[in-house]
Amino acid sequence: MQNRQDAPIGIFDSGVGGLTVAEEVMRQLPNEKIVYFGDTARVPYGSKSKDTIIKFSKQIIRYLRTWDVKAIVVACNTASALALSEIKEELDIPIVGVIEPGAKVASEMTKNGKIGIIGTEGTINSHIHTKLIKEHKPTYQVTERACPLFVPLVEEGFFLDTNVTYEIAGKYLEVMKENEVDTLILGCTHYPFLRDTIRKIMGPEVNLVNPAYETARELKKMLSELGLAASAEATAGNGAGVTADLKAAEASSRMLSTQTSVGTGMHRFCVSDGADKVAHFAKERFPFPVENVMQVNIEEY
Amino acid sequence: MQNRQDAPIGIFDSGVGGLTVAEEVMRQLPNEKIVYFGDTARVPYGSKSKDTIIKFSKQIIRYLRTWDVKAIVVACNTASALALSEIKEELDIPIVGVIEPGAKVASEMTKNGKIGIIGTEGTINSHIHTKLIKEHKPTYQVTERACPLFVPLVEEGFFLDTNVTYEIAGKYLEVMKENEVDTLILGCTHYPFLRDTIRKIMGPEVNLVNPAYETARELKKMLSELGLAASAEATAGNGAGVTADLKAAEASSRMLSTQTSVGTGMHRFCVSDGADKVAHFAKERFPFPVENVMQVNIEEY
Numbered sequence: 001m002q003n004r005q006d007a008p009i010g011i012f013d014s015g016v017g018g019l020t021v022a023e024e025v026m027r028q029l030p031n032e033k034i035v036y037f038g039d040t041a042r043v044p045y046g047s048k049s050k051d052t053i054i055k056f057s058k059q060i061i062r063y064l065r066t067w068d069v070k071a072i073v074v075a076c077n078t079a080s081a082l083a084l085s086e087i088k089e090e091l092d093i094p095i096v097g098v099i100e101p102g103a104k105v106a107s108e109m110t111k112n113g114k115i116g117i118i119g120t121e122g123t124i125n126s127h128i129h130t131k132l133i134k135e136h137k138p139t140y141q142v143t144e145r146a147c148p149l150f151v152p153l154v155e156e157g158f159f160l161d162t163n164v165t166y167e168i169a170g171k172y173l174e175v176m177k178e179n180e181v182d183t184l185i186l187g188c189t190h191y192p193f194l195r196d197t198i199r200k201i202m203g204p205e206v207n208l209v210n211p212a213y214e215t216a217r218e219l220k221k222m223l224s225e226l227g228l229a230a231s232a233e234a235t236a237g238n239g240a241g242v243t244a245d246l247k248a249a250e251a252s253s254r255m256l257s258t259q260t261s262v263g264t265g266m267h268r269f270c271v272s273d274g275a276d277k278v279a280h281f282a283k284e285r286f287p288f289p290v291e292n293v294m295q296v297n298i299e300e301y
Numbered sequence: 302m303q304n305r306q307d308a309p310i311g312i313f314d315s316g317v318g319g320l321t322v323a324e325e326v327m328r329q330l331p332n333e334k335i336v337y338f339g340d341t342a343r344v345p346y347g348s349k350s351k352d353t354i355i356k357f358s359k360q361i362i363r364y365l366r367t368w369d370v371k372a373i374v375v376a377c378n379t380a381s382a383l384a385l386s387e388i389k390e391e392l393d394i395p396i397v398g399v400i401e402p403g404a405k406v407a408s409e410m411t412k413n414g415k416i417g418i419i420g421t422e423g424t425i426n427s428h429i430h431t432k433l434i435k436e437h438k439p440t441y442q443v444t445e446r447a448c449p450l451f452v453p454l455v456e457e458g459f460f461l462d463t464n465v466t467y468e469i470a471g472k473y474l475e476v477m478k479e480n481e482v483d484t485l486i487l488g489c490t491h492y493p494f495l496r497d498t499i500r501k502i503m504g505p506e507v508n509l510v511n512p513a514y515e516t517a518r519e520l521k522k523m524l525s526e527l528g529l530a531a532s533a534e535a536t537a538g539n540g541a542g543v544t545a546d547l548k549a550a551e552a553s554s555r556m557l558s559t560q561t562s563v564g565t566g567m568h569r570f571c572v573s574d575g576a577d578k579v580a581h582f583a584k585e586r587f588p589f590p591v592e593n594v595m596q597v598n599i600e601e602y
Binding site for chain 1 (some may be wrong): 341342343348349350352353449450452453454456457459460464465468469472573574575578600
């Protein structure tokens with residue numbers, strides 16, 4: 001199994017937003033190598049059909065497998081919502097998405113049983129969070145809201161801390177306040193960049209759940225159980241006992257953790273368009289170096 | 302030549318915005334058949350690289366040629382700005398984009414020689430309008446501004462007539478007012494949907510140029526000169542004399558004409574994703590029936 005333990009983890013997203021998940025994986029699994037793929041030629045996925053998202057996801061997984069990855073993380077909420085179950089059936093390596101971990105932690109954190117979920121049209125219209133939450137907690141009330149302008153607002157940057165963003169977010173989140181949600185899942189990798197605005201609107205008492213943290217945790221647990229954790233990781237005792245670590249001490253960092261420096265190891269970053277632009281964007285937003293971004297003709301896979 | 306005259310015209314865009322150009326072509330060339338292709342699987346083009354836009358455009362043209370089109374209209378401003386000159390070199394049928402016609406009419410309409418252009422990042426960063434205008438009028442002053450939030454605002458719809466859109470547009474157009482432009486090119490097919498807001502900000506004296514009208518005119522002229530106009534069209538005397546028609550009487554409709562009913566003929570509408578959604582969107586926004594929208598796997602071309 002030595003070879004498989006040393007193999008990299010493939011992480012993919014429709015664009016660069018998934019780097020927030022990559023960052024969390026680097027932080028929690030500092031000995032793992034990552035191959036990141038961002039589908040910048042076809043971004044965004046949020047408003048596209050299930051069939052198209054499945055096709056794109058399969059192409060990307062075929063590409064990631066050329067790197068002999070030992071596991072895959074679907075960092076994109078839309079792809080996790082629309083394609084994960086179909087992909088899983090055909091795949092002989094472990095795969096984890098961002099939906100289940102987010103839904104799970106929200107169910108654990110809520111006190112009044114009223115959970116909110118915001119995401120792209122594709123994610124929200126899949127109603128997957130509601131299904132997952134109600135499977136275990138049928139009496140819980142889940143409020144769903146698509147926020148199509150949040151991604152372009154983050155990518156534009158210009159209006160981030162202005163009245164414009166506050167007004168737009170206010171409209172989108174109105175229903176969350178009306179329905180008294182006490183826990184809100186940020187169901188899109190771009191949304192943590194709007195956390196200050198969302199926090200201001202929702203108030204200090206509401207839990208804001210960033211699924212990146214739980215996804216990395218889930219991945220760590222899965223690799224340990226399967227004996228696939230990278231060597232140094234495996235010897236550090238982060239194996240089967242990881243579940244027991246889920247304690248109140250972690251509760252605060254399970255939400256929106258502040259960015260800190262993380263190890264870079266031997267990571268690879270690949271995109272389907274605009275490698276230079278991605279390197280530049282990542283340099284401004286992420287605490288780890290994203291260098292030598294490779295451009296891949298993903299349609300060939 | 303009979304066969305070629307009866308062949309359809311191919312029109313393409315990154316998505317559904319180019320239907321505004323198709324509408325103008327239907328209005329001005331009511332006897333022509335159209336094959337429209339919208340690349341909804343990979344929309345938007347506005348922030349993607351030149352190489353990628355060229356690749357996508359070539360695939361679409363290969364697809365349109367399977368319909369044996371006699372001419373091609375690049376309805377997408379970004380593709381016109383970034384890919385038209387490269388495509389033209391390899392193509393043996395006539396092709397027209399939306400940039401040159403828009404730049405030309407703006408140059409004719411301005412009184413103070415101060416022209417503004419708004420569009421996507423790709424269009425604006427190409428500086429193609431400025432180059433075209435300055436080629437003929439080197440003393441003219443051109444003010445460029447990318448407005449990345451306009452397309453998502455139109456597609457979201459929800460905020461169209463609200464203070465949010467007014468504030469965003471106000472920020473984007475500030476520089477146009479500062480530089481005293483008297484003629485503003487709406488260099489993206491989605492922008493005419495924001496004309497009321499733009500008009501309110503720019504004032505009643507400023508010319509708002511929608512390149513769709515001039516593009517259809519240019520196409521009509523080109524088909525006539527090449528003897529490619531559809532039969533009934535050719536007999537209606539809209540041939541070589543068309544240039545002389547460009548008179549003051551037309552000046553108002555050269556700008557943002559109101560939508561009126563147009564003939565539908567035997568048009569085809571194709572997209573790379575979400576055919577049903579497109580049919581629904583088109584039904585709400587366009588005065589012609591868009592039925593039986595075909596879905597095409599464009600990456601195969």
